[in-house]
Amino acid sequence: MDNLSKYFEVVDQSKQEFIDKLREIVAIPSVSGDATRRQDVIRMGLWLKEKWEALGAETKRVDPGMQELQGQTIPLPPIILGQYGNNPSKKTLLVYGHYDVQPALKEDGWNTDPFELVHNDKDQLVGRGATDDKGPVLGWLCCAEAFKRAGIDFPVNLKFCFEGMEECGSEGLEEVVRHEADKWFSGTDAVCISDNYWLGKNRPCLTYGLRGVSYFYITVEGPSADLHSGVFGGTVHEPMVDLVHLMSRLVDVKGKILIPSIYEKVAPLTLAEEKAYDGLDFNHDDLAKDLRSNVIIHDSEKDTLMHRWRLPSLSLHGIEGAFYGPGEKTVIPAKVTGKFSIRTVPDMDPAEVDRLACKYVADEFAKLNSKNKLTVKMVHDGRWWYSSPEHPNFVAGAKAIERVFGTSPDLTREGGSIPITLTFEEALNRNVLLLPMGASDDGAHSVNEKLDVRNFIEGIKVFGVYLEELSKPRVPLTNSGDQQQQQQQQQQMVAE
Ligand SMILES: NCC(=O)N[C@@H](Cc1c[nH]cn1)C(=O)O
């Protein structure tokens, strides 16, 4: 039996134990956007640190500072850095993931407690963070554990960087990555991030692009306290009326952004790029099934993907301070904050997007002649990322998928954002591969988030084969050296 077959056998034998580990960490409600959960986020980071140390990794906890959140000053969660193996004759891979999760309440529409993992009769693991991003982060630990148990030498030196603020704009991380580039991260040959999803449910993919995200708050405030609408309705400028008007002026019902000049810098479509939309595991019927409703705007799959991958979008997220409880409270809220975000694409400039959006909201508000006060601000912006899927790092990922799933992967871009991706690429001057574990219907950020057992267990196998592939002495992974020679070597490797 070859090494990888032995590794697969151990992963299969450890299935229940790995699922139980996921259960243990889903039960830690590490919601980074909720100040009352900050101790849980920290606890989750320390869980990872302890488990990797138990396996023999060297780790370092970096505390990036304090944060103002919901009227409190609280510590930012620790960034957990690690080094598993330090053999100069091996290649070094850096993996990144996040251990924080989006908020989740049973009342949002979950069928079960979001922080209690349920292994259901469809062989799905349901719970907040199962796919985004606790399953994949745990996957790397399970991978190292399975190699150890199988008695196989770990193929590479593994460095890791796990953060607890990704769902809130990765506050504090960029500075740490740049600072550690020639310290903790020195010697890195390639980077891998597992924090996105397959395009469909059948064929795995490798991802070479992400949209950026700029997040905005619009606050409108008037009276010093909430008012009785019978006494004051019709006699005062209502903050909620102003805000709803402003929010309705941001995007039309077909998804077109109404901010002037916002599309100006979007990169033109090339013929080569257009070909990338053909032959993918993606169709509207399946998408409508995932949505459990046919609310798709566009007529063709290509159009839908272009609006997800290469065009900006603007979404309205919610209104803080608005009445949303059951019953018929007749209140005029005194202060409301509307939240929206813009997904950005090549070649948009986030600073320009921020300026255009804030100016437009202020101009629209001025037209209202309202006596309320407006504040509009960008609270975080993460940059888009676009790479080439021809690098040997991607070839190694493709070979791993072929071995485990018996099919070559789709090459995709992603509509979501992982703001730190571009920072890793720039600061380390290394190729970054996005190697997703979850499927298109996992419901990340939504209710009843899940990860299929198949994706979890086979995903751990993919990680192992990918490491084996990287370790082969065929092609240098680094960006340094003669570019032409490297391209020739890459082409030769693709042909192999
Ligand atoms: N799995 C990646 C992901 O969900 N990223 C978030 C990042 C983000 C930025 N601001 C708030 N969240 C995303 O929404 O794309």
Ligand SMILES: [Zn+2]
């Ligand atoms: Zn994520």
Ligand SMILES: [Zn+2]
């Ligand atoms: Zn997320």
